[in-house]
Amino acid sequence: xxxxxxxxxPSTAPSKRRGFKSxxxxxxxxxxxxxxxxxxxxxxxxxxxxxxxxxxxVLPFFDFTLLYNPGAAFSFxxxxxxxQRWFFSGIALIATVLIVYWLQRQPYQRLFCAALSCILxxxxxxxxxxxxxxxxxxxxxxxxxxxxxxxxNVADIAITIGAALLIIEEFLRIxxxxxxxxxxx
Numbered sequence: 001x002x003x004x005x006x007x008x009x010p011s012t013a014p015s016k017r018r019g020f021k022s023x024x025x026x027x028x029x030x031x032x033x034x035x036x037x038x039x040x041x042x043x044x045x046x047x048x049x050x051x052x053x054x055x056x057x058v059l060p061f062f063d064f065t066l067l068y069n070p071g072a073a074f075s076f077x078x079x080x081x082x083x084q085r086w087f088f089s090g091i092a093l094i095a096t097v098l099i100v101y102w103l104q105r106q107p108y109q110r111l112f113c114a115a116l117s118c119i120l121x122x123x124x125x126x127x128x129x130x131x132x133x134x135x136x137x138x139x140x141x142x143x144x145x146x147x148x149x150x151x152x153n154v155a156d157i158a159i160t161i162g163a164a165l166l167i168i169e170e171f172l173r174i175x176x177x178x179x180x181x182x183x184x185x
Contacts, residue, residue: 024107035121118162125155
């Protein structure tokens with residue numbers, strides 16, 4: 001039984017509806033912007049309600065804490081002399097251009113675009129921190145006894161979800177390709 005929804009299949013989506021004039025494209029951009037707003041609001045709230053390093057215990061394994069990360073994930077290059085701020089900002093801006101390009105080229109591939117929107121929103125949230133503050137504001141901390149996972153934020157969650165969705169999308173694409181090559185009996 002063929003899928004009759006042209007929006008779920010990019011090959012049947014109207015070609016005139018691709019690009020920056022596509023409602024699908026703007027849906028994904030708005031989703032990314034909502035992630036940026038949620039990220040910036042939460043960071044600003046914790047930055048104004050906690051002192052640096054202060055911890056609010058929520059559960060035996062979860063705290064809110066205010067930390068600043070001048071590096072990248074897991075504080076990579078956090079001890080560098082400041083050049084990493086502009087390096088990571090540049091990478092995020094290049095990724096933004098590529099993601100916007102992919103979103104406007106394939107706005108009807110829902111899982112792929114959802115993944116890209118999450119990554120875009122997270123990258124922009126963290127790059128705003130780097131440009132405005134010189135560091136990324138983190139406030140979510142998981143721990144157990146003396147072990148601590150590196151603190152993170154809403155942008156990091158969005159990037160992680162986006163990466164997971166990209167992996168799922170690739171597995172589904174491989175499965176579709178394999179099923180289309182297998183003769184049916």
